[in-house]
Amino acid sequence: MEKQDLSIKISAWLKIFLLAKFGKTHDILEVLIPESNLSKLPNEYIKSCQNYSVWEFTPDVLGILKNKKTNQIELILANRSTSALSLKEIGEIYTYSKLVNSPLSFLISLNGTSNEVSILLLEDSIRKRLLNRGNNEIIIFSWNEKNNGIDYNSIIPLNKKDFLLS
Amino acid sequence: MPTNSTKISPVFSYLLGLITGRGHLFNDSKIVAIELSHANEFAHGINHCHKCGDLATKQGEFVICKKCGVKVDPNNRTSYNQPELTRESLNKIIVPFLKSEIKANYEIAGNKSMTLLVIDFKKDLANFEIIKKIFNGLSSFDEYHIPMIIYSSSKEAKIEFVNGLLDTAGFPSSGGWLNRQGKKMHGRMRVYFQIVRNWHLPVEIDNFLRKEFSLPIHTIDWGHPNIRDANLKDYFEQQPTSWSREHQIKFFPEYYSQFKFRIKSKQGLFEELLDHNKRAIFSDQDDWFPPSPIRLSKTKAYHPGESDLRIPKPARCHFNAFWQINAVMGCIYLNELIDQAKNPEYFFLTGKDEDGNVKKLEKQLDVISYTLQKRIFKVHPKKAVTAKVRSFKNIREELEKELYDPLVNHLKKYLSKKYNEPAEAFDTSANNLNLFLKSNNTELFNVFGFCEKFRIRPDVVGFLAKSKKLVFEEAKVTQLDLKSLGQLLGYCFVAQPQEAILISSKTPSLALIKVLKARPDLLEYGLNKRVQIGTWRDNNLEFLNI
Numbered sequence: 063m064e065k066q067d068l069s070i071k072i073s074a075w076l077k078i079f080l081l082a083k084f085g086k087t088h089d090i091l092e093v094l095i096p097e098s099n100l101s102k103l104p105n106e107y108i109k110s111c112q113n114y115s116v117w118e119f120t121p122d123v124l125g126i127l128k129n130k131k132t133n134q135i136e137l138i139l140a141n142r143s144t145s146a147l148s149l150k151e152i153g154e155i156y157t158y159s160k161l162v163n164s165p166l167s168f169l170i171s172l173n174g175t176s177n178e179v180s181i182l183l184l185e186d187s188i189r190k191r192l193l194n195r196g197n198n199e200i201i202i203f204s205w206n207e208k209n210n211g212i213d214y215n216s217i218i219p220l221n222k223k224d225f226l227l228s
Numbered sequence: 229m230p231t232n233s234t235k236i237s238p239v240f241s242y243l244l245g246l247i248t249g250r251g252h253l254f255n256d257s258k259i260v261a262i263e264l265s266h267a268n269e270f271a272h273g274i275n276h277c278h279k280c281g282d283l284a285t286k287q288g289e290f291v292i293c294k295k296c297g298v299k300v301d302p303n304n305r306t307s308y309n310q311p312e313l314t315r316e317s318l319n320k321i322i323v324p325f326l327k328s329e330i331k332a333n334y335e336i337a338g339n340k341s342m343t344l345l346v347i348d349f350k351k352d353l354a355n356f357e358i359i360k361k362i363f364n365g366l367s368s369f370d371e372y373h374i375p376m377i378i379y380s381s382s383k384e385a386k387i388e389f390v391n392g393l394l395d396t397a398g399f400p401s402s403g404g405w406l407n408r409q410g411k412k413m414h415g416r417m418r419v420y421f422q423i424v425r426n427w428h429l430p431v432e433i434d435n436f437l438r439k440e441f442s443l444p445i446h447t448i449d450w451g452h453p454n455i456r457d458a459n460l461k462d463y464f465e466q467q468p469t470s471w472s473r474e475h476q477i478k479f480f481p482e483y484y485s486q487f488k489f490r491i492k493s494k495q496g497l498f499e500e501l502l503d504h505n506k507r508a509i510f511s512d513q514d515d516w517f518p519p520s521p522i523r524l525s526k527t528k529a530y531h532p533g534e535s536d537l538r539i540p541k542p543a544r545c546h547f548n549a550f551w552q553i554n555a556v557m558g559c560i561y562l563n564e565l566i567d568q569a570k571n572p573e574y575f576f577l578t579g580k581d582e583d584g585n586v587k588k589l590e591k592q593l594d595v596i597s598y599t600l601q602k603r604i605f606k607v608h609p610k611k612a613v614t615a616k617v618r619s620f621k622n623i624r625e626e627l628e629k630e631l632y633d634p635l636v637n638h639l640k641k642y643l644s645k646k647y648n649e650p651a652e653a654f655d656t657s658a659n660n661l662n663l664f665l666k667s668n669n670t671e672l673f674n675v676f677g678f679c680e681k682f683r684i685r686p687d688v689v690g691f692l693a694k695s696k697k698l699v700f701e702e703a704k705v706t707q708l709d710l711k712s713l714g715q716l717l718g719y720c721f722v723a724q725p726q727e728a729i730l731i732s733s734k735t736p737s738l739a740l741i742k743v744l745k746a747r748p749d750l751l752e753y754g755l756n757k758r759v760q761i762g763t764w765r766d767n768n769l770e771f772l773n774i
Binding site: 113115 | 252254256257259261263265315335336337338339340341342343344346660681683684709710711713714715716717718719721722739740742743746747749750753754
């Protein structure tokens with residue numbers, strides 16, 4: 063599958079997922095595939111965020127939510143890869159996610175995590191440092207081309223399986 | 229679970245087999261993870277001729293019968309979807325079997341090339357401690373021995389231990405047949421144990437199967453340069469260390485029918501291979517033991533990899549036959565035979581129970597090996613240069629590599645001065661940190677044993693041996709950006725180095741400076757630990773003040 067096709071599929075999935083999981087607490091404003099750095103994106107919601115001018119990066123898919131209680135804009139990031147994920151990609155999404163204070167970010171690949179990273183992420187302390195920032199989380203999974211959806215066995219952290227699939 | 233030091237149940241023994249084959253123990257998380265690898269999505273069975281039933285093999289574009297020469301439909305064979313069948317076998321067979329006795333939490337994870345069985349012992353700490361003790365607190369399968377408790381267990385438990393080994397390290401393969409003519413058919417099918425980076429396990433498995441079950445082993449295909457790359461072909465063709473990948477213990481399935489794979493794809497293939505060999509009928513056991521004599525014509529060329537530090541000391545030298553490695557790695561049967569020989573040294577060199585002039589023979593073998601090596605090097609030098617140039621993925625990587633040496637020298641001085649203690653620094657970009665230490669500096673590995681679990685690849689690593697601290701450097705030749713910062717942070721979150729420096733030969737982009745000035749917390753990777761940004765200019769490192 064081409065990278066762009068994967069982005070389109072993830073974008074479609076994210077829309078449905080956000081509605082199901084955040085629909086009660088948030089307005090789902092937009093899910094898009096940005097074509098430029100977020101700092102340069104002509105998007106009124108982004109421009110309403112603090113410090114957006116230093117957001118010099120382009121996530122592969124972006125979900126924009128508005129918290130019904132606080133009226134704050136919250137961003138959901140999703141980066142994708144067609145090859146196996148390494149620490150490089152995890153570190154990258156961590157940095158972006160921290161910069162925009164994203165409550166939830168996804169790292170999605172057609173080949174899951176590399177064998178080495180799969181083993182590293184079983185260590186509680188390492189996994190927490192890489193995938194958790196307080197209440198903000200990063201979830202990794204494989205995109206199953208045959209089923210056109212999440213590969214249940216690939217979800218990391220393991221305890222997020224129910225959250226993603228229920 | 230074992231009730232005392234000598235009793236062990238078949239279920240527990242099976243688990244120990246899985247762990248010995250491909251297990252990891254995570255002490256902090258109280259987790260045992262078992263790797264079940266399936267490099268390819270599909271494993272294929274044997275092609276048999278539709279006309280005469282003999283073995284058909286690929287020859288050029290076609291699949292041709294070995295006996296009658298007719299073209300055979302390449303799809304006339306069974307295909308096994310390995311990831312699917314592995315998961316199914318875990319869910320329906322293996323986990324229920326383990327659960328019948330071991331009340332831990334079981335999860336299945338993984339990717340296309342590997343399925344992981346994750347056994348969480350947080351609610352069963354006593355059993356985790358037992359397992360940890362059995363494996364002497366070691367964390368990964370590349371260090372494990374056959375647990376002592378197995379040797380004193382029941383026959384049934386020993387069989388289950390082998391079953392566990394088979395499910396993880398055993399690989400039946402329709403392509404691994406031996407070129408032998410049976411009474412009724414061609415080709416003798418083989419199964420192998422694939423042992424990764426563990427140099428003591430091959431001989432231990434061989435000797436265990438011989439002692440406990442009187443079973444023959446066809447050969448041990450050692451991951452040693454003289455065995456895997458005897459003619460230095462890979463050495464000159466871009467893969468100078470391809471020999472180091474794994475060891476294979478090869479055996480014929482017809483002697484192993486008392487064992488079973490619980491992974492369905494493997495069991496299906498095993499039954500096919502077994503059936504083929506039974507129908508083909510082979511009268512010879514083809515056991516490697518006792519070893520065949522080594523003819524002078526089989527003397528191997530010297531290989532530069534013979535002194536590679538990844539090879540343990542006893543085997544870090546030249547060999548002309550695989551069984552010589554069996555001997556130095558402690559094969560009880562072979563060493564007994566050598567000890568009883570008329571001239572043990574002569575036997576070791578030749579495999580012949582004769583008396584002879586060892587010094588003279590050693591000299592003769594040395595001349596042959598040296599001449600062979602010289603001949604190969606004479607033919608290949610141009611190829612070697614081309615391979616080296618081709619192996620650089622792109623110019624950027626090549627330029628980055630040029631930075632490593634000066635950075636290593638600088639880091640060594642910088643650390644000695646700053647921490648007032650001896651410091652070492654190395655270019656670690658070619659290998660994972662754990663492998664780098666094991667392969668290049670065993671003394672340092674003894675101090676930095678905690679790096680065993682760090683399968684990460686920073687460009688340059690500094691080692692402060694006295695205070696047991698690490699320092700990472702990541703080098704770029706392009707302007708630094710958030711992406712490169714993320715990469716280094718990934719390594720830092722894993723290993724928590726004392727310092728981490730992101731370096732470029734170009735000044736950082738204004739965009740990055742702007743982001744980091746606004747959000748310096750992006751550089752944090754631990755308590756009071758921050759990535760530093762530096763520019764490499766005129767052989768000196770200039771730090772950026774954030």
